[in-house]
Amino acid sequence: MKYFLRSLFLFCLLAALPLAQAHAQGGLRRQERLSQLENARIAYLTEKIALTPDQAQKFWPLYNEFTAKRRDLSRRLRQLRPATTDGLSDQQIRESLNQSFVLRQQEITLEKDYFERFQRVLSVRQVGQMALAERQFTREVLKRVANRPGMPASPADGLDD
Template sequence: MKKLILLALTLTYLTASFAQGGEKMRERIKAQKVAFITDKLDLTPKEATKFWPVYNAFEDRVEAVRTGDLRTIKTKMRQNPDMSNNEADKLLEDLIKAEDEMYQAKVDLMNNLKGVISSKKIIRLKRAEDEFNQKLLERLREMRQKRGPRD
């Protein structure tokens, strides 16, 4: 029952957060993700104290790559579809580096969490992240459908 209430609250807050803009929306989504993951992992207070700094550092690292390197790469891809082979080679090299950094961040997260929570909970974390992201995408689709086509 507790989980159903938490899920209902999460979806309610997600609905409200999509109505908000920019940074405020990201903060609300992050708060809901924290609550969702905490519930799904059933973290003890001791585990949570050690888990969240490690997880937040991972999230910051990934977000820096997304908003920095990957955003720049995707912008260049959109702005210059007829780039030369040399430009494409350089962009591809940059893309591989950015994707590798994100992969390495995930590997480091799992290795760092091994001393904090059990391997079983690390697997549950992956499942919880996927489930949260799926619910977030479903909610976004619903809101876009309600809003209708944009002209």
């Protein structure tokens, strides 16, 4: 079983790595790229938190529900952040900041709720490993995208145009 999961993980990760290059070349549609990235994420998390088949069957629907809610809150939070405050009154800025505090509190509440729900399926150690594995996966994807040909060497490079 462990060999299967490791093989699945490696296959999905290798399939997802050229996503940035394929995008630059126009080779894959956005939805296909997202699907491949999602498959790589599933394989990565499955291996890192050592899910059993029974756990995986219960975990993934719960995790997908959690990430959809978390993604929605993040999207709403981003929409509240103005590009500039120049045209806003002090009251508008205050209201925007207060709304962002409410959304951030909702994120914390969501995480606490799902922490409890995840523990019904996983051990507390696996839940902790899940949070770490999510960050590691994101870092790995960002690192690979940043290292693709044609990308500036650092975030500041290419901004002087």
